Amino acid sequence: MVTQSMECLAVLLAVVFISCDAASVGVLDEAADLLSWTQPNLPPGVSPEEMGGKFEGDMDLDPSLFKHRNAMKNDFQRWPNGVVPYIIDSSYPSYASDIIVEAMRELEQKVAVGNIYCIRFTPRRSESDYIHVRPISGCFSGVGKFGGKQDVSLGRGCLQKGTVMHELLHTLGFHHEQSRYDRDNYVTVVYSNIQSGKESEFEKYSAGEIQHFTPYDYGSIMHYGAYYFAKDRSKPTLVAKKSGVTIGQRVGLSSSDIEDVRKFYKCTASGAQTSYTTPKPGAYLSSCTFDRNLCGWGQDRSDDMDWTLTSGSTPSSNTGPTADQSGSGKYVYVEASGYSGKTARLLSPAVMGYGSSTRYCIDFYYHMYGANMGTLKIGVKFGSDYRALTTISGDKGTRWRHFLLTANIGYSGEFNFYVEGKTGNGWRSDIAVDNIKISYGKC
Numbered sequence: 001m002v003t004q005s006m007e008c009l010a011v012l013l014a015v016v017f018i019s020c021d022a023a024s025v026g027v028l029d030e031a032a033d034l035l036s037w038t039q040p041n042l043p044p045g046v047s048p049e050e051m052g053g054k055f056e057g058d059m060d061l062d063p064s065l066f067k068h069r070n071a072m073k074n075d076f077q078r079w080p081n082g083v084v085p086y087i088i089d090s091s092y093p094s095y096a097s098d099i100i101v102e103a104m105r106e107l108e109q110k111v112a113v114g115n116i117y118c119i120r121f122t123p124r125r126s127e128s129d130y131i132h133v134r135p136i137s138g139c140f141s142g143v144g145k146f147g148g149k150q151d152v153s154l155g156r157g158c159l160q161k162g163t164v165m166h167e168l169l170h171t172l173g174f175h176h177e178q179s180r181y182d183r184d185n186y187v188t189v190v191y192s193n194i195q196s197g198k199e200s201e202f203e204k205y206s207a208g209e210i211q212h213f214t215p216y217d218y219g220s221i222m223h224y225g226a227y228y229f230a231k232d233r234s235k236p237t238l239v240a241k242k243s244g245v246t247i248g249q250r251v252g253l254s255s256s257d258i259e260d261v262r263k264f265y266k267c268t269a270s271g272a273q274t275s276y277t278t279p280k281p282g283a284y285l286s287s288c289t290f291d292r293n294l295c296g297w298g299q300d301r302s303d304d305m306d307w308t309l310t311s312g313s314t315p316s317s318n319t320g321p322t323a324d325q326s327g328s329g330k331y332v333y334v335e336a337s338g339y340s341g342k343t344a345r346l347l348s349p350a351v352m353g354y355g356s357s358t359r360y361c362i363d364f365y366y367h368m369y370g371a372n373m374g375t376l377k378i379g380v381k382f383g384s385d386y387r388a389l390t391t392i393s394g395d396k397g398t399r400w401r402h403f404l405l406t407a408n409i410g411y412s413g414e415f416n417f418y419v420e421g422k423t424g425n426g427w428r429s430d431i432a433v434d435n436i437k438i439s440y441g442k443c
Helices: 002-038 094-111 161-172 253-266
Strands: 085-086 120-123 130-134 139-144 149-154 187-188 238-239 284-286 308-311 328-333 343-347 349-355 357-368 375-384 385-392 401-411 410-423 432-438
Touching: 002 349, 085 094, 094 120, 094 161, 094 253, 120 161, 139 161, 149 161, 308 410, 357 375, 357 385, 375 401, 401 410, 410 432
Parallel strands: 085 120, 085 130, 130 149
Antiparallel strands: 139 149, 187 238, 284 432, 308 328, 328 432, 343 410, 349 410, 357 401, 357 432, 375 385, 375 410
């Protein structure tokens, strides 16, 4: 009897194990893929920035510009008004492109002065000068604005937030810290340990080629690591002359990095180059079809559940759309089955308010079909304070409906718009949203 019970238990455990393992395959595959984007598959001590195959590993320079002058000396190589239009390639999975957008947002917020943005990365609409972020080979970027489409390569192993910000600082016009004309006062270059043919990666510029706004910074996110391009990875190629310092961090911007951007883009508490201090009607703060990812929109952490990105029909019958608003792409929705009376909240990318009353247009499509339909709220989040602007409720039929709302907001500081779906008292209350745009001005 004991033997038979043990055999049954063993069979039961085996079945449970197999069931759990099968259910986990998709999650494990996604986790492994995410790891390949964020963790370089390289020999110990080798940085993905060394693998870009460009000048100094990760700098894609225009020879006609660099031959005579450096980007840091030329106003025409600044991005006008500090605004960098971008496209993120569709070949990235959503969790990879989200890391890129998060790095852009952090860089913007770190270098802002009070309520003034110094620089902004905005989704490209029709601008002729823009960056195209795509996984070409390793990590590299042009330095400053060259004109036309500029590639920024963020391949597998490059999608750590600090590495992304490093490449974006190149895009904004910044060279490596150790290439400064005064670097020999702060680091020793060990030429005997540099890989053959890589000696040029350690060139420095004259005072006439490059300008500096702050003292030499060992902690800059733009500084080489100690073992870059080393023949013997157990020995350094760069040795700091000051004891107790670490070089080559890719965690976040240093205080000098922040000050450099502010000064280069002439941003102060009393004003900045960026046109966002005087918003132009029609300029998009966010525009998302959801066909590739959430475009910088984020799941709120203080609600009950998440919005789901999908295509086609929702799982339950007699509720939800059968396709996205265009008929062929993706959308986000709140799943009601098993989640009666639950709330899911989606937050927009951060918006900076300037104190005075500003008009914003909120434009999107929504789908609310089902006999147990709940509510859809549109609102604004100020810190931890959620304020609803309007609420839509009830069954709206089987078609997508267009929503427009002009909101006047007078707020000093950072805030978010939000879209909140609350399921009804049954499974027939799926709520969907698509093609959302937030812009300055009246709708």
